[in-house]
Amino acid sequence: MLVADRYRLESPIGRGAMGEVWRATDEVLGRPVAMKLLLGDDSDAQTAARFRLEGQTAARLSHPHVVAVFDFGAWEGRFYLVMELVEGRSLAQELAAAGSLAAPRVAAVAAQTAAGLASAHRQGIVHRDIKPGNLMSDADGTVKLGDFGIARFVDDPAAALTQAGQIVGTSLYLAPERALGQPAGPASDVYSLGCVLYQLLTGRPPFHADTATAILYQHIDTAPVPPLRLGVDVPPAFENYLLSMLAKQPEERPSAQEVADWFASGAWQGRAQSLPEPAAAHAPAPAPAPAAPRVPAATRGAAATRGAGGGRVAGVGRAGTGSRRAGAPVAAQGRPGGPLPTAAPGPAGQEGGAGTTYMLPPNAPRQGGGRGRRALPDRRGVGGARQFVSRRPRVASAIAGSVAFFAAVLIGMALFSPDGSTETPRVEIGVTPTTLGGGSGH
Numbered sequence: 091m092l093v094a095d096r097y098r099l100e101s102p103i104g105r106g107a108m109g110e111v112w113r114a115t116d117e118v119l120g121r122p123v124a125m126k127l128l129l130g131d132d133s134d135a136q137t138a139a140r141f142r143l144e145g146q147t148a149a150r151l152s153h154p155h156v157v158a159v160f161d162f163g164a165w166e167g168r169f170y171l172v173m174e175l176v177e178g179r180s181l182a183q184e185l186a187a188a189g190s191l192a193a194p195r196v197a198a199v200a201a202q203t204a205a206g207l208a209s210a211h212r213q214g215i216v217h218r219d220i221k222p223g224n225l226m227s228d229a230d231g232t233v234k235l236g237d238f239g240i241a242r243f244v245d246d247p248a249a250a251l252t253q254a255g256q257i258v259g260t261s262l263y264l265a266p267e268r269a270l271g272q273p274a275g276p277a278s279d280v281y282s283l284g285c286v287l288y289q290l291l292t293g294r295p296p297f298h299a300d301t302a303t304a305i306l307y308q309h310i311d312t313a314p315v316p317p318l319r320l321g322v323d324v325p326p327a328f329e330n331y332l333l334s335m336l337a338k339q340p341e342e343r344p345s346a347q348e349v350a351d352w353f354a355s356g357a358w359q360g361r362a363q364s365l366p367e368p369a370a371a372h373a374p375a376p377a378p379a380p381a382a383p384r385v386p387a388a389t390r391g392a393a394a395t396r397g398a399g400g401g402r403v404a405g406v407g408r409a410g411t412g413s414r415r416a417g418a419p420v421a422a423q424g425r426p427g428g429p430l431p432t433a434a435p436g437p438a439g440q441e442g443g444a445g446t447t448y449m450l451p452p453n454a455p456r457q458g459g460g461r462g463r464r465a466l467p468d469r470r471g472v473g474g475a476r477q478f479v480s481r482r483p484r485v486a487s488a489i490a491g492s493v494a495f496f497a498a499v500l501i502g503m504a505l506f507s508p509d510g511s512t513e514t515p516r517v518e519i520g521v522t523p524t525t526l527g528g529g530s531g532h
């Protein structure tokens with residue numbers, strides 16, 4: 091079949107939510123291409139507009155790790171998109187075949203995907219649907235980021251084609267701030283990439299549950315189980331960095347460019363290091379061998395007490411509207427700090443599928459008042475004392491010695507004072523050494 095007098099369809103490659111992808115030949119330029127044909131016809135204005143947006147968005151990008159877009163048009167009532175043909179398979183297929191991938195392969199995927207993502211972010215484009223099926227690997231193992239079907243321009247909310255109260259994306263990889271109804275930013279893509287890398291390494295995503303809503307709650311307030319604890323063979327530095335990408339707070343995650351630089355530098359092979367400063371969000375990666383940032387206290391602290399499957403929350407089930415297929419409005423985000431998305435059940439869909447819309451119940455935790463936020467100060471307080479003791483053992487033991495000395499003096503005064511006074515500052519004796527002793531890491 092010859093499409094638009096130019097592209098000869100040869101064999102189907104696959105089908106997604108919006109269209110079917112064919113291997114084709116561009117007979118004008120004489121080269122193989124991939125052609126995505128919009129499912130159905132172009133009479134559905136909403137779907138057609140989103141399909142066109144995908145083409146326009148991806149066409150703005152020119153990067154070795156982003157699938158190139160060559161052409162866009164309409165033919166016999168259907169829109170088509172002509173792309174660079176990636177001869178290989180998606181990371182979803184690679185993962186399905188292997189079960190899990192070795193650390194060096196995952197590090198290469200991380201460096202390349204993050205580089206493609208960083209180029210999109212520089213153009214003001216947020217991908218919003220990073221998942222294994224959207225990462226394509228060619229015959230050499232080079233990874234290319236594709237499917238900008240639900241991407242949006244950071245500065246152009248109208249381009250999101252959204253409807254209030256809905257969140258679009260795949261729940262398995264959805265950043266906490268998006269689960270809370272806030273707009274996706276570049277850091278949301280980094281979080282999603284962190285989820286994908288975690289899955290490639292361990293064979294399972296960081297959070298999984300029976301319903302999409304339960305998974306969203308886990309993104310919000312459950313720490314991922316560190317891969318080493320699952321018995322995965324991964325260098326400590328790699329694990330530390332991966333967990334920093336999964337930080338609950340967007341500002342605590344590295345940028346896509348930092349992720350690309352860090353993995354490309356080979357630093358992932360090293361041991362985890364403590365840095366003198368708290369995880370520096372968006373600081374340039376140190377050269378030549380950048381250290382892994384310290385995992386945010388909330389991430390690591392919670393990991394000790396809660397498993398990835400824990401914390402099931404009752405709520406509405408998945409609210410997959412099937413909107414991408416049906417052409418209904420999709421993908422609305424709440425304003426920062428604005429009201430949470432409202433509950434609205436919808437038809438069920440396949441977990442991890444694309445173009446799925448989720449809605450949280452109205453009583454979902456609010457940012458700043460949610461369960462995760464309430465738990466943070468305690469975890470951070472204990473973690474801070476531990477870090478202080480482990481980083482400054484001499485100072486800590488000097489303080490502990492002084493406290494013990496004054497305690498002994500006060501006890502002596504109380505015992506041997508002529509009037510037998512019992513006014514001993516027990517609070518100082520009891521509390522201070524306990525606080526320091528709680529982190530006896532030396």
Ligand SMILES: Nc1ncnc2c1ncn2[C@@H]1O[C@H](COP(=O)(O)OP(=O)(O)OP(=O)(O)O)[C@@H](O)[C@H]1O
Nearest residue numbers: 103104105106107111124173174175176180237444
């Ligand atoms: N440029 C391309 N070269 C080779 N294969 C491609 C290309 N683009 C997409 N594919 C493959 O075609 C199939 C369908 O892709 P498509 O992007 O339409 O859907 P999807 O990403 O699987 O799902 P969804 O669109 O619902 O997120 C996938 O298997 C994908 O790997």
